[in-house]
Amino acid sequence: MDREYLVERRKLSRRVTFWRALTFLIALVIILVAGFYAAGGGQMERRLAHIAKLKISGVITGDDATIKLIHDVEESNAKGALIIIESPGGTVTGSEALYEALRKLSAKKPTVAIVDGMAASGGFIAAIGTDHIIARETSIVGSIGVLFQYPDVVRMLDLIGVKVESIKSSPLKAAPSPIESATPESRAAIAALVNANFEWFKALVKNRRHLDDTQLAAVSDGRVFTGKQGVELMLVDELGSEDQAIAWLEKERSLSKGLPVREWHPHGLAERWGLTENAASILKMAGFEKIGSALEQLGEASRAHVLDGMLVLWHP
Numbered sequence: 001m002d003r004e005y006l007v008e009r010r011k012l013s014r015r016v017t018f019w020r021a022l023t024f025l026i027a028l029v030i031i032l033v034a035g036f037y038a039a040g041g042g043q044m045e046r047r048l049a050h051i052a053k054l055k056i057s058g059v060i061t062g063d064d065a066t067i068k069l070i071h072d073v074e075e076s077n078a079k080g081a082l083i084i085i086e087s088p089g090g091t092v093t094g095s096e097a098l099y100e101a102l103r104k105l106s107a108k109k110p111t112v113a114i115v116d117g118m119a120a121s122g123g124f125i126a127a128i129g130t131d132h133i134i135a136r137e138t139s140i141v142g143s144i145g146v147l148f149q150y151p152d153v154v155r156m157l158d159l160i161g162v163k164v165e166s167i168k169s170s171p172l173k174a175a176p177s178p179i180e181s182a183t184p185e186s187r188a189a190i191a192a193l194v195n196a197n198f199e200w201f202k203a204l205v206k207n208r209r210h211l212d213d214t215q216l217a218a219v220s221d222g223r224v225f226t227g228k229q230g231v232e233l234m235l236v237d238e239l240g241s242e243d244q245a246i247a248w249l250e251k252e253r254s255l256s257k258g259l260p261v262r263e264w265h266p267h268g269l270a271e272r273w274g275l276t277e278n279a280a281s282i283l284k285m286a287g288f289e290k291i292g293s294a295l296e297q298l299g300e301a302s303r304a305h306v307l308d309g310m311l312v313l314w315h316p
Contacts, residue, residue, distance in 0.1 A: 049077055051080045051081070053082045053084065053242075053262065054082075054266075055084040056085050056126055057084075059087070059090040060090030060094045060095050060122040060126065061090050062098055071101065073105060074109065079109065082114055082245050084116050085115050085119040085127055086116040086117050088118055088120050089124075091311055092311065095126065098122075099125050102130055106130055110131055112133075112134060113129075114242060114245050115134070118314075119141050120141065120224055120313075121143040125201070128208040133237050135231075135240075142223060142224045143314035144219060144222065145221070145222035146201060146311070147310075147313055148310055148311065154179065172186055201312060205220065246261070
C-alpha cells in the first residue's frame with residue numbers, strides 16, 4: 001500500500017508540474033504577442049504603404065508615449081496620418097510638445113485632424129499642428145485662452161486654528177500660495193505668465209489659421225464654438241469625418257486611392273485588450289506571485305499622469 005501510494009503521489013506531482021509549466025508557457029506567449037504589437041500593429045504592417053490613424057484623447061500632458069508614437073509614425077512607411085482628437089486640453093507645455101511633434105510629422109507626411117467631439121484649448125493647439133482640420137457640425141472647438149487656478153484655504157485654517165509659518169528668500173517665492181492671501185504683487189506676477197502664454201497661443205492660431213487681428217479677436221476671448229461656427233470663423237477647414245479626411249488626402253496630397261487605414265496606439269494591444277492584467281492573473285495562478293504583481297504594477301504605472309502648471313483647458 002505504501003508503494004502504491006508513493007507511485008500515485010509521483011504521478012500527481014508530475015501532472016501538477018506539467019500544467020503549471022503549460023500555464024506559464026501560455027502566459028509567456030501572451031506577453032510576447034503583446035510585445036510584438038506594443039505599438040498598435042505588427043512591424044510588417046508598418047512597412048507597407050498605409051494611412052496611419054492615431055487618437056489624442058483626454059487631458060494633454062505631452063507624455064512620452066504619445067510623443068514617441070507620433071515620431072514612430074513619422075519614421076514609418078505611412079503615406080499620411082489621421083489625427084483623431086477628443087480632448088478638452090491640458091498643460092501649456094504638454095500642448096506645446098504635442099504641437100511641435102505634429103508639426104515635425106506634418107513636415108514629412110500630410111496630416112489631417114478630425115475633431116471627434118471636442119478639440120478645445122490644448123486640444124485645438126494639437127489640431128492646428130496638422131495640415132487640415134475637419135470637424136463634425138456639433139463638435140466643440142476653440143476655447144483659446146490660458147488658465148491658472150489655485151485654492152485659498154486661509155479662512156478655513158483660521159476657523160480650525162491652524163497657522164502655517166513660511167520662511168522665504170523673497171516675497172514672491174512660492175506665490176501665490178493656498179495658505180497665504182495673495183498680494184497684488186503675486187497676482188501681477190502670475191498674470192504676467194498667463195498673458196505671455198496667451199500671446200503665444202494667439203500667435204499660433206493667427207499664423208496657422210491665417211487670421212487678421214480682427215478675426216483673431218473674435219475667436220480668442222475664451223469661448224467655445226461648434227464645428228459649424230468654427231468653419232465660419234476659419235478655425236475649421238470643413239465639416240465631415242474620416243471619409244472627408246481621406247478624400248482630402250487623396251485629392252490635395254495625391255495619396256493613392258484605397259490605401260488601408262492602420263490604427264496606431266501608444267500602449268498597443270497589451271493594454272487595449274487587458275493582456276497585461278490577464279497575464280498577471282495567469283502568472284499568479286501558476287504560482288509566480290512576484291512576477292504577476294510586478295506586471296500589475298507596470299500596467300498601473302503606465303496609466304498614471306500628473307497635471308500641474310499653467311493650463312490650456314476647457315471644462316463646463
